[in-house]
Amino acid sequence: MKSIKASAPATVANVSCGFDIFGFAVEAPADEVIVTLTDKPGVTITKIIGDDGRLPLEASKNTCGVAVLEFLKAVNSKYGAEIILYKNLPLGSGMGSSAASSAAALVAINELHGNPLTREQLLPFAMESERIACGSAHADNVAPSLLGGFVLIRGYAPLDVATIPTPANLFCTLVHPHLELKTEDSRRVLKPTIPIKDAITQWGNIAGMVVGLMKPDYGLIQRSLNDVVAEPIRSVLIPGFYTIKEEAIKAGALGCGISGSGPTIFALSTERTIAQTVGEAMQKQFDLLQLKSDVFVSKINGEGAMILKG
């Protein structure tokens, strides 16, 4: 039966001010899958490489398994699927690890069926798999991983997603310290109410971010990359966060914040060389805390998940 290889990239959700509504895709790292159609119904995950045996092989408990099961059900497929997952994204990193696996598997299984569904139509299946991974069917990682670019999740009832055009010169630095937070845990820390004053600050920055990206106006992006809602609470779980942020900005970043629910930290810069210098400055701080870390520098990824070969 036919096999297809696909990849889907890491994503930065929230992007400082845009808690639960913003997310963008980067170029690396990316998860890869090989999906093979089978005559027998159901989904089998035959192998996962790179997770140190930590992810479940049972399809109904694995994000890419759930996504493919949902797809097969929705298109009323007579086929089943076997999946090999190359897990290149670190787990619990705040880079949308679970989302990348489902996005890759979804574009592969869709391609194997002759692309009956659009990327947007694949979204609900990926969201369903997020529910398995972290307890809520959020879209701020799966949408950019599937669609590429900088994505707004305007709302969920019904799902309303829009791509925000970004300037050509916008580079992302991701620094991933080797410590793990569960999205479920770090979400739980947020308070159920916020002061209206903070909400107003946040929505000023959200609007500023969109205007800054679309005009583009880098100064406005810079001034808007602030989070008074989640960052003050979540940052306590990331050793040295504020020093690292300060160093990133000193090194020339427009701004710096927590990627998703952390512990990965992202920074945005207007040049690749600056983004690299920023990454070195950030990593140096983790070094001082004797925390190993990985640095990834890339442009914003306008493509999202892609087929690698037929």
Add this chain to the structure above:
Amino acid sequence: MKSIKASAPATVANVSCGFDIFGFAVEAPADEVIVTLTDKPGVTITKIIGDDGRLPLEASKNTCGVAVLEFLKAVNSKYGAEIILYKNLPLGSGMGSSAASSAAALVAINELHGNPLTREQLLPFAMESERIACGSAHADNVAPSLLGGFVLIRGYAPLDVATIPTPANLFCTLVHPHLELKTEDSRRVLKPTIPIKDAITQWGNIAGMVVGLMKPDYGLIQRSLNDVVAEPIRSVLIPGFYTIKEEAIKAGALGCGISGSGPTIFALSTERTIAQTVGEAMQKQFDLLQLKSDVFVSKINGEGAMILKG
């Protein structure tokens, strides 16, 4: 001594989702002033036409007086000024009445001094006069009245204002029922905290509104014109609000909400004829409640305050 006539338009602050951060200017109604330089320092308001004697003539208690006093102090002027104010905007209407008077007076006094300051530099003086009018130095009326267009107030510390490009086909209907709310009173009704869930809904709509305006994407504007924070609380002070909103949307408006803190209601439409039909439908509802009302239909005003003659 030299005299100059200037006008400044009514404005819609908040624009549903953008509580305290969005405002736009319309073409009518507009306040007008005639400002005359005097050799003797200080500001005298010689006459106010159209306010039924309700506004103070004392310069330090009148918004256009305060704005001009602040300007003269800031540029260290050797002159004083006399002001005649044609008050065309209804007081306490939610159309930025106090802001329009100060904006008109400021562009006039600036012109009389040879325009030493930019429009942006005039903003703080107008904000100071808002403090007199309603107890807080907010900018969401004065900024669009001075600068024109659809304006974002990203933040206040320091003041950060950006103009949001709008599509050519966007028309505003304003319906002003003859009842009066004080900004100070209607602001007081808002709660000091809001549920994070509502805050997230609101910031999704805020971002959607900006993306919708800038792309443009009228469907996205339509879906984003919702307010879960201020409208549910403020609308109780406006008789028939939800019926009127429903009728506006039935008549073809993209959306409908409270202008500023009300009681004026605004609606946005993609055509002038639709905006007119929408206005009639809204007014009909006020008629049924035996409330007199005025209807104004115009494009978004890209110019803002202007000099009428030298």
